[in-house]
Amino acid sequence: MESIKLVVLDMAGTTVADDGLVERAFAEAAAETLGTAAYEEQLAYVRATMGESKISVFRHLSGGDEALARRANAAFEAAYARLVDVGHCAPLPGAREVIERLRGEGRTVALTTGFARVTQDAILAALGWDDGLVDLALCPADAGGRGRPYPDMALTALLRTHAADGVGGIAVAGDTSYDMLSGRRAGAPVVAGVLTGAHGAEALRAAGATVVLDSVAQLPDAIAAYEAGP
Known part of the structure; x- marks a missing residue:
């Protein structure tokens, strides 16, 4: 079993509060x-x-x-x-701390979104996350134009960062069924659904979530549990 070296995180609903x-x-x-x-x-x-x-x-x-x-x-x-x-943008509780912890553990972190680059950049700037907090931020245009549920952004993150030897070293986390489908299609062994966004636990599991978490704050421990094995 390969250890998790690349963590691909969704933005709105997962690390960033959507609030409608x-x-x-x-x-x-x-x-x-x-x-x-x-x-x-x-x-x-x-x-x-x-x-x-x-x-x-x-x-x-x-x-x-x-x-x-x-x-x-x-x-x-x-x-x-x-x-x-006008200020309608905030991180979900613990999101920055999770990213810092993951990177402190030696993992590479990529943020992905279904928004265009200009909007992604505006969100990162508003949160103060454009300060080198993450290793990579990707929008669909950065990965050939196809967003989720295709695996392209997760695979592009792997190709650009060289963080892991293969897809077995990727973890994906998101709040929607499409995040789960994207992670499974990318071959990630850890596909975590979080309950802070659009879809509930049943929908996330039906789309392939390997674990469902109350929030992204629980992700580092979920990755550690996976690495520890059964």
Whole structure:
């Protein structure tokens, strides 16, 4: 059994408090670009696909109209950035301490998101996490354009950092079913679902979580337990 050398952490809902920001930003984007006639149906889809690349979500909601999808995604990112700018952004309790502990244990830490790079950077700056806290921060565009549930961001983190000898040295943590699917498809032996975000324990387990935690604060101990074996 390979020890865990690379830990891939989701942002909103896992290490960063969401507090409804995604839904608020989506409401603004829908009103501006998609219209509100089917808003409740659209919102249900957004909730079900939390964790997916936002441009992919808007491609679905626009019925394949690429220009409309890009306008809607841009409106969403702008709305989310405005919410971050006025202070609606906070770390989940213990998140920074967890990252520091993981790195102190000799593990490499990557943060991943379904947001665009500009939004990810705004969140990191607002939290003061752009100070070298993590080894790597990735958005879907950094990994070929496909976000979750594809494994691309976790595998890109492995390729860029060379932190582990193979996928057996990766742990993935997130709050959505798509995070779990992404981790399992990447071959990570530790795929931790956390209950601080979009989806509950049943959905996380159904999507492949190897362990479900109350919060990311429990992740270091869960990794240690895995490494200790049965």
